[in-house]
Amino acid sequence: MNSDKLLEDLESLVMNASKMPFTNKKMVEEEEILQIIDDLKASMPAELEQAKKVLAEKEKIVADAQRHADSMVAQAKDYIAKLTEESELVRQAQEHANQIILNANTSSEELKSSSVTYAGDVLKYVESTLEKTLTSIKSNRESLLQSNKKSSNK
Numbered sequence: 001m002n003s004d005k006l007l008e009d010l011e012s013l014v015m016n017a018s019k020m021p022f023t024n025k026k027m028v029e030e031e032e033i034l035q036i037i038d039d040l041k042a043s044m045p046a047e048l049e050q051a052k053k054v055l056a057e058k059e060k061i062v063a064d065a066q067r068h069a070d071s072m073v074a075q076a077k078d079y080i081a082k083l084t085e086e087s088e089l090v091r092q093a094q095e096h097a098n099q100i101i102l103n104a105n106t107s108s109e110e111l112k113s114s115s116v117t118y119a120g121d122v123l124k125y126v127e128s129t130l131e132k133t134l135t136s137i138k139s140n141r142e143s144l145l146q147s148n149k150k151s152s153n154k
Helices: 003-015 030-153
Strands: none
C-alpha cells in the first residue's frame, strides 16, 4: 500500500474516533493506529527507493540534456569559426585580387605611357631621317639641275 493511502486512513481513523466527554481528546483503537504505522514504515523504504530511482533518472536526463546542449554549442561555435575563417579568406582573396587589378592597371598605364613615348621617339627619328633624306634629295636634285645647266650652256 502507498503512504498517501495509509496517511489518509490514519487521518480518517483520528477524525472518526469518538470524543471523550468534556475534553478535546479522542479515543482511538491502538491496534488500528499501530497497524497503519507499521504499514507506513513498511511502505516508506520502497517509496524512498522509487523516489531515489526517479531522482537518479531525472539527473541522468538532465546530464544527457546538458551534454547534448554542450555539443550543440560546440558545433555552433565550430560553424561560426568556419564561417568567420571563410569570410576572412574571402576578404583576403578579394583584397589580393584588388591589389592585382591595381598593379595591372598601373602597369598598363606605365606600358601605355612608355609605348606612346617610344612611338613618339621612333616617329621623331623617322621624321628627322626623312627630313635629312629630303634635304639630301633636294640638294642632289639642285646639284643635278645646276650640272645640267652648265652642260647645256657649253
